[in-house]
Each structure stands twice: as structure tokens, then as C-alpha cells.
Amino acid sequence: QKHLTTKEIGKNIIHFNSIDSTNSYAKGIADKTPSGTLIISEEQLSGRGRLGREWESPKGDGIWMTLILKPKFPPSEGGKLTQIAAASVWQGINKVLGLKSLIKWPNDIVINGKKVCGILTEMSAELNQLHYLIVGIGINVNNEAFHNTIADKATSLFLEKGEKINRRALLCEILNAFELLYDSFVKEGTLKESLNICRNNSAILGKEVIIQQGANQAKAKAVDITEEGLLEVLTEEGKKTEILTGEVSIRGE
Numbered sequence: 001q002k003h004l005t006t007k008e009i010g011k012n013i014i015h016f017n018s019i020d021s022t023n024s025y026a027k028g029i030a031d032k033t034p035s036g037t038l039i040i041s042e043e044q045l046s047g048r049g050r051l052g053r054e055w056e057s058p059k060g061d062g063i064w065m066t067l068i069l070k071p072k073f074p075p076s077e078g079g080k081l082t083q084i085a086a087a088s089v090w091q092g093i094n095k096v097l098g099l100k101s102l103i104k105w106p107n108d109i110v111i112n113g114k115k116v117c118g119i120l121t122e123m124s125a126e127l128n129q130l131h132y133l134i135v136g137i138g139i140n141v142n143n144e145a146f147h148n149t150i151a152d153k154a155t156s157l158f159l160e161k162g163e164k165i166n167r168r169a170l171l172c173e174i175l176n177a178f179e180l181l182y183d184s185f186v187k188e189g190t191l192k193e194s195l196n197i198c199r200n201n202s203a204i205l206g207k208e209v210i211i212q213q214g215a216n217q218a219k220a221k222a223v224d225i226t227e228e229g230l231l232e233v234l235t236e237e238g239k240k241t242e243i244l245t246g247e248v249s250i251r252g253e
């Protein structure tokens with residue numbers, strides 16, 4: 001399916017040749033923009049990852065985009081959108097390219113151990129009321145190379161597939177998948193379909209991982225992703241705990 005079949009997601013598209021960051025732009029207009037609006041740019045001059053880290057977004061190579069969403073649920077649910085987005089991108093890569101990617105909880109998609117997509121969900125809320133959510137998705141599509149600093153940990157769909165990829169077809173498939181998963185979440189309040197994808201195609205479940213939260217580091221075994229979208233781990237002391245967010249690296253990698 002190469003066409004957009006959505007009712008809300010991506011029906012309103014704002015396209016840029018160049019912009020500082022699609023997430024930053026989305027924040028500026030979210031209050032007066034309908035839910036489902038998509039901001040997309042050919043390049044980002046200061047694309048961001050988590051904690052203000054840089055996201056390399058060269059011109060024409062990627063899908064650098066942000067979705068603005070205004071669901072009527074409490075802000076505590078916001079993080080779940082990252083799992084929905086990850087499942088959608090996974091589906092798009094799988095259906096359009098036939099490539100097997102893995103989801104590295106909470107917000108990355110990897111192929112052969114290298115990052116091909118990063119997701120950055122941010123929200124604006126006040127007094128337990130959600131104003132809007134913005135879901136930033138950066139996918140390395142036709143990148144031929146990366147800067148030295150990330151060359152050993154980044155890859156693109158082109159590099160993995162060995163041929164240039166039609167960004168539009170991939171984008172449509174991802175948005176179609178996103179709307180289905182998002183709708184079922186909004187209607188039923190459960191993440192179940194997204195979780196199936198995130199669990200069955202996880203880069204970390206069943207593995208020994210290192211969890212870094214602030215200055216603290218701990219070794220653990222990644223056991224499951226909960227109904228809430230949290231990572232359940234078994235600590236070295238044999239205790240099960242749930243991790244809200246943080247750095248997760250796979251031991252030995």
C-alpha cells in the first residue's frame with residue numbers, strides 16, 4: 001500500500017526544505033493546529049535526540065518529521081506514544097523494504113546493531129491536562145555515510161538494503177500503520193498491538209543490559225515490556241523492577 005489511507009494522521013502536512021528542528025517548530029504551532037498535523041523537513045539544522053543530544057539530519061537523506069497529537073488522555077499516558085511510533089516504523093520498514101529491524105526500547109530502531117531510527121516524544125501539559133503531544137521520528141533512509149562520531153553506531157535503510165529507497169512510499173506506510181495503532185490505543189486504552197510488535201521484535205528482551213539513569217548504572221536482564229510500555233528487568237539481586245525511561249545498552253556491545 002503506497003498511498004495515504006488515513007483520516008487524521010498526516011492529512012495536514014507542513015513541509016520545509018530546511019528547518020532548525022521539526023519538534024521545535026511543532027511546539028510553536030501545536031496549540032493552533034489540528035491533531036494529526038505532520039511537520040516534515042528535507043533537513044534539520046539542529047535536530048535533537050533525548051537530553052538535547054544532536055540528531056544528524058542531512059538534506060534529502062532521511063524522513064525527519066514530527067506528528068502533533070491531541071488525544072484526550074492524561075499526561076501520564078504520553079510516553080506510550082513512543083511505543084506506538086516504534087511499532088509503526090518497524091511495520092513500515094518491514095512491509096515496504098522487507099527488512100527485519102529490531103526495536104531497542106524505549107525509542108530506537110536498529111538493524112544489525114546500528115541505529116536507523118530515533119523517536120523523541122515530548123508533551124505540553126498542565127494540572128494533569130494534556131495540551132498536546134509531539135512525536136518526533138528521524139529515520140536514516142538514503143544516507144550513504146555518517147559523521148565520524150556516529151559512523152560505528154548509525155546505519156541507513158539504503159546501506160542495509162543496498163538500494164535507494166522511495167521515501168514517500170515508506171512514509172505513507174508508516175503513517176497508515178501509525179493511525180491504526182493509535183486509534184486502537186485511543187479507543188481501547190490498551191497498547192496491545194503495538195506491544196506485540198515491540199515485544200516480538202525487541203533488540204533487548206532476554207538479554208543482559210546495562211541501565212543508566214542519571215549517574216547510576218546497573219546491570220540487569222531485560223524481561224518484558226509491560227502493558228504500560230515500561231521495561232521490566234530482573235536485577236542482579238534477583239528483583240523484578242520496572243524502568244520508566246533511561247539509557248539501556250546491551251552488555252558486550
Ligand code: ADP
Pocket residue numbers: 048049050051053054055056057107108115116117118119140150153154155247
Ligand atoms: P539514545 O536513544 O541512544 O539515548 P538519542 O535519542 O539521545 O539516543 O539520540 C541522539 C544520539 O544518537 C546522538 O548522541 C548520536 O550518538 C546518535 N545519532 C545522532 N544522529 C544520528 C542519526 N542520524 N542516526 C543514528 N544515530 C544518530
